[in-house]
Amino acid sequence: MSAPVVEGQPLAPGAVLGIIGGGQLARMIALAAADLGIASHIFAPEPENPAFDVAAAKTVAPYEDEAALARFAEAVDVVTYEFENVPAATAAFLAARKPLHPGAHALAVTQDRLSEKRFVSEQGLTVAPFRAVDSLADLEAAVAALGRPCVLKTRRFGYDGKGQVKILPGTDLAEAYQAIGRAPAVLEGFVSFAREVSVVAARGADGSFAAFDLCENEHRDHILAFTRIPAQVTAATEASAIEAARRIGAAQGYVGVFAVEMFIVGEGASESVVVNEIAPRVHNSGHWTSEGAQTSQFHQHVRAVCGFPLGSAARRGRVEMENLIGDAALRWRELLAEPGAHLHLYGKREARAGRKMGHVTRVWPEQG
Amino acid sequence: MSAPVVEGQPLAPGAVLGIIGGGQLARMIALAAADLGIASHIFAPEPENPAFDVAAAKTVAPYEDEAALARFAEAVDVVTYEFENVPAATAAFLAARKPLHPGAHALAVTQDRLSEKRFVSEQGLTVAPFRAVDSLADLEAAVAALGRPCVLKTRRFGYDGKGQVKILPGTDLAEAYQAIGRAPAVLEGFVSFAREVSVVAARGADGSFAAFDLCENEHRDHILAFTRIPAQVTAATEASAIEAARRIGAAQGYVGVFAVEMFIVGEGASESVVVNEIAPRVHNSGHWTSEGAQTSQFHQHVRAVCGFPLGSAARRGRVEMENLIGDAALRWRELLAEPGAHLHLYGKREARAGRKMGHVTRVWPEQG
Numbered sequence: 001m002s003a004p005v006v007e008g009q010p011l012a013p014g015a016v017l018g019i020i021g022g023g024q025l026a027r028m029i030a031l032a033a034a035d036l037g038i039a040s041h042i043f044a045p046e047p048e049n050p051a052f053d054v055a056a057a058k059t060v061a062p063y064e065d066e067a068a069l070a071r072f073a074e075a076v077d078v079v080t081y082e083f084e085n086v087p088a089a090t091a092a093f094l095a096a097r098k099p100l101h102p103g104a105h106a107l108a109v110t111q112d113r114l115s116e117k118r119f120v121s122e123q124g125l126t127v128a129p130f131r132a133v134d135s136l137a138d139l140e141a142a143v144a145a146l147g148r149p150c151v152l153k154t155r156r157f158g159y160d161g162k163g164q165v166k167i168l169p170g171t172d173l174a175e176a177y178q179a180i181g182r183a184p185a186v187l188e189g190f191v192s193f194a195r196e197v198s199v200v201a202a203r204g205a206d207g208s209f210a211a212f213d214l215c216e217n218e219h220r221d222h223i224l225a226f227t228r229i230p231a232q233v234t235a236a237t238e239a240s241a242i243e244a245a246r247r248i249g250a251a252q253g254y255v256g257v258f259a260v261e262m263f264i265v266g267e268g269a270s271e272s273v274v275v276n277e278i279a280p281r282v283h284n285s286g287h288w289t290s291e292g293a294q295t296s297q298f299h300q301h302v303r304a305v306c307g308f309p310l311g312s313a314a315r316r317g318r319v320e321m322e323n324l325i326g327d328a329a330l331r332w333r334e335l336l337a338e339p340g341a342h343l344h345l346y347g348k349r350e351a352r353a354g355r356k357m358g359h360v361t362r363v364w365p366e367q368g
Numbered sequence: 369m370s371a372p373v374v375e376g377q378p379l380a381p382g383a384v385l386g387i388i389g390g391g392q393l394a395r396m397i398a399l400a401a402a403d404l405g406i407a408s409h410i411f412a413p414e415p416e417n418p419a420f421d422v423a424a425a426k427t428v429a430p431y432e433d434e435a436a437l438a439r440f441a442e443a444v445d446v447v448t449y450e451f452e453n454v455p456a457a458t459a460a461f462l463a464a465r466k467p468l469h470p471g472a473h474a475l476a477v478t479q480d481r482l483s484e485k486r487f488v489s490e491q492g493l494t495v496a497p498f499r500a501v502d503s504l505a506d507l508e509a510a511v512a513a514l515g516r517p518c519v520l521k522t523r524r525f526g527y528d529g530k531g532q533v534k535i536l537p538g539t540d541l542a543e544a545y546q547a548i549g550r551a552p553a554v555l556e557g558f559v560s561f562a563r564e565v566s567v568v569a570a571r572g573a574d575g576s577f578a579a580f581d582l583c584e585n586e587h588r589d590h591i592l593a594f595t596r597i598p599a600q601v602t603a604a605t606e607a608s609a610i611e612a613a614r615r616i617g618a619a620q621g622y623v624g625v626f627a628v629e630m631f632i633v634g635e636g637a638s639e640s641v642v643v644n645e646i647a648p649r650v651h652n653s654g655h656w657t658s659e660g661a662q663t664s665q666f667h668q669h670v671r672a673v674c675g676f677p678l679g680s681a682a683r684r685g686r687v688e689m690e691n692l693i694g695d696a697a698l699r700w701r702e703l704l705a706e707p708g709a710h711l712h713l714y715g716k717r718e719a720r721a722g723r724k725m726g727h728v729t730r731v732w733p734e735q736g
Contacts, residue, residue: 013700013713013726031399031422037700037713037726039421053407054399056421294708309705332381332405337677340662345381345405358381358405 011077011306013037016056018076018098020063020090022049024346024356025082025282028290030054032298038306043072050346051082063090073097080256080305084110084280085157101205101255101305106280109252112155113186113277120275123247127275128263129189136177139187143167146189152176154183162222191274193263197231199245200286202300202310203254209246210300210313212293214238217261217285223354227285227321229292233264237271244275257301259283284323284356291342291361292319318364329357340364379445379674381405384424386444386466388431388458390417392714392724393450393650396658398422400666406674411440418714419450431458441465448624448673452478452648453525469573469623469673474648477620480523481554481645488643491615495643496631497557504545507555511535514557520544522551530590559642561631565599567613568654570668570678571622577614578668578681580661582606585629585653591722595653595689597660601632605639612643625669627651652691652724659710659729660687686732697725708732 017033019026022044030040031054039056042049045063052058057075061068069090073079078099081091084107091107094100109119117127131142133152143150148171154163165171165179167187177185196219201211216231217224231238245260258281263274286297295303295311303310324331329351335343345358385401387394390412398408399422407424410417413431420426425443429436437458441447446467449459452475459475462468477487485495499510501520511518516539522531533539533547535555545553564587569579584599585592599606613628626649631642654665663671663679671678692699697719703711713726 013697014715014717027402031402034395034399034422034715035712036704037715039715053424054402054422303704308701311704312707329381333676336404336671336679339680344403347382347402347405347407349382 015077015306016041016075017302017306018043018072018079019051020079020081020086021083022046022051023082024050026051027054027346028298029080029082029282029301032296033302035299036302038302041072041076048349050348053347063087066093069093070097078305080301082281102258102280103253103255106252106254106258110278110280113153114155116278117186119251120248120278123251125244125247125275126273128191131187133185133187136174139173139177142187143173146187149190151188152180152185153188154180154185156183191263191265193265193274194267195232195264196261197233197241197264198259198261198283198285199241200257200259200283200289200297201242201245201249202257202304203249204304204310205255205307207250208310209249210310211242211245212286212289212297212313213315214241215285215288221354223325224284224323226323227288229288229315229319234268234271237264237273241273244273248278254280256304257282257286257297259285261285287359288319288321288361290344292316292363316363317366320362322360323356324358324360326351326353326355326357335360383445383674384409384443385670385674386411386440386447387419388447388449388454389451390414390419391450392418394419395422395714396666397448397450397650397669400664401670403667404670406670409440409444411437416717418716421715431455434461437461438465446673448669450649470626470648471621471623474620474622474626478646478648481521482523484646485554488616488646491619493612493615493643494641496559499555501553501555504542507541507545510555511541514555517558519556519558520548520553521556522548522553524552559631559633561633561642562635563600563632564629565601565609565632566627566629566651566653567609568625568627568651568657568665569610569613569617570625570672571617572672572678573623573675575618576678577617578678579610579613580654580657580665580681581683582609583653583656589722591693592652592691594691595656597656597683597687602636602639605632605641609641612641616646622648624672625650625654625665627653655712655727656687656689656729658712660684660731684731685734688730690728691724692726692728694719694721694723694725703728
């Protein structure tokens with residue numbers, strides 16, 4: 001089983017998947033890979049990491065350590081990552097040595113909110129009104145153009161509400177600009193949305209595409225708290241959301257699982273979709289698929305990056321995913337005793353406030 | 369999360385599960401443990417093993433190496449095993465240091481076919497007629513008593529048809545006795561069975577009991593080839609099979625998942641159950657539970673040995689499990705492309721004949 005057994009196919013069970021990053025997403029990718037006979041090798045700078053406990057090999061080194069990266073590339077057959085902020089130089093270094101999926105384009109576009117918004121617009125999709133901000137003067141002009149309330153976000157390295165500040169009627173613009181470190185930024189106009197949803201989908205190297213059903217997300221303090229499926233939108237809205245994801249994946253020649261976070265504005269016949277953000281990786285809003293879909297997003301990602309056929313994305317019922325953040329994980333015993341609840345814990349040693357410690361999925365038969 | 373968070377409970381997520389043996393069963397236990405935030409430490413003598421790729425730690429040492437066993441016991445919070453032939457001294461050494469589940473009684477009984485048959489009979493359950501064989505004279509007398517055909521089996525270390533020889537009308541008894549190495553043995557009378565079935569069940573330290581639905585097994589060359597659920601038996605037969613398993617577990621004060629292989633003799637109203645063998649561990653005939661039941665046998669085993677509440681054993685539909693033995697695993701790509709098939713590969717490097725390389729589960733909606 002160690003050598004490729006189908007000619008012309010780059011990978012087979014027995015191959016080694018390299019994963020950049022060692023958090024819970026890497027951990028769950030590694031668990032799915034193991035299920036398919038693929039060993040994982042984790043590359044991460046932290047000496048302790050959730051993914052190390054389930055990986056065949058690990059490299060603990062900074063992302064800039066080229067000697068370590070070269071040894072890592074030598075030891076693996078394909079490289080993927082669990083987060084979109086992999087330094088561009090690291091990605092390029094690895095891509096020159098082994099297949100990197102998703103590719104450099106996906107990283108470049110999604111690491112920069114401005115590029116991302118421009119890219120999405122170019123696909124004929126709707127985004128919130130936005131302006132580039134490279135100075136206080138830019139910010140003043142942008143706020144004048146888009147009106148208040150609006151949100152100022154750094155172009156790079158934002159996640160879970162970090163690197164952003166809301167601009168309300170009384171907000172001082174100089175202070176707001178200072179609050180994001182006067183970094184290159186983008187100002188986004190306010191979208192009065194009815195719902196937050198996301199499409200989690202996979203694209204294979206052969207262009208195959210499989211989207212999970214549209215899911216509806218509930219955030220608390222900028223962190224995902226619940227995902228519920230099906231989303232309460234019309235069939236036409238769900239179809240257009242999935243078509244938006246398909247177009248985004250195709251335009252990038254994307255390989256792997258990705259998520260597109262969207263807002264639903266309006267209601268009923270006037271519902272429409274506004275694209276908010278692309279995540280070039282497995283995504284928290286796809287965790288429900290472990291029990292709620294025929295193929296989990298983690299298995300699907302491994303299939304895609306290894307060049308295997310994509311699995312069925314069909315849903316198994318009505319599904320809810322609840323994130324366990326901080327102390328919520330201390331409810332583990334009660335959750336283990338809850339009939340039908342599926343508990344997943346990430347093996348993190350410390351339950352800090354705001355830290356994602358695990359999640360729970362619940363699946364019910366579809367309502368008649 | 370690292371310390372027990374519920375008073376009086378011995379274990380919590382963050383604990384370390386020690387597993388004796390490093391094959392595919394250990395691998396799948398470790399994967400389930402990880403899902404529940406439990407890290408695994410594998411103890412096995414072979415330098416390469418399927419379970420090592422998904423474990424947080426490993427000890428490579430002979431089962432008789434007391435220094436290595438002592439260090440292992442020190443490093444883990446609870447010990448379990450993937451095979452019933454753990455040497456008794458090893459089990460006793462570990463049990464003196466850390467909780468060992470299932471316990472020494474289960475090992476002692478199931479390591480010896482004769483003790484096992486006596487134990488099962490003592491529970492008021494039916495086994496095939498049997499006689500102890502410690503000499504050729506014993507064998508001759510036993511064959512005379514039970515009639516031909518019958519089967520001579522070594523008392524210890526038999527699995528997948530190894531350590532046994534069929535005695536047909538023309539079989540020379542001296543040769544048969546030689547064929548099993550003149551080891552302490554048991555002669556079993558022939559059971560004309562209609563079906564082979566098994567109950568895979570879990571018992572918690574608190575006496576809680578959860579059986580998966582009765583499954584029907586198809587062997588080829590003494591190796592399990594297919595498991596299908598539901599078994600084609602009457603509801604009364606299924607109930608009495610599960611009751612037999614419950615009684616076996618209770619009589620042993622068993623903690624963990626175990627399997628009871630049984631024969632179904634007769635048909636319809638005259639159907640009855642003959643207990644064949646007990647496996648004090650997760651079992652190949654329970655692999656269907658990964659996709660086919662609310663809780664997989666691996667998750668259930670981890671729950672039981674860690675003292676967590678048992679999960680629901682409810683079935684999700686009509687299920688089939690197909691073992692991939694030897695070259696069958698080379699069908700992996702076709703199986704990955706089969707809608708609804710769930711492929712599991714064990715990461716073994718070499719596909720030898722007769723070697724279990726992986727399995728596939730298929731789940732369909734329940735009929736009618």
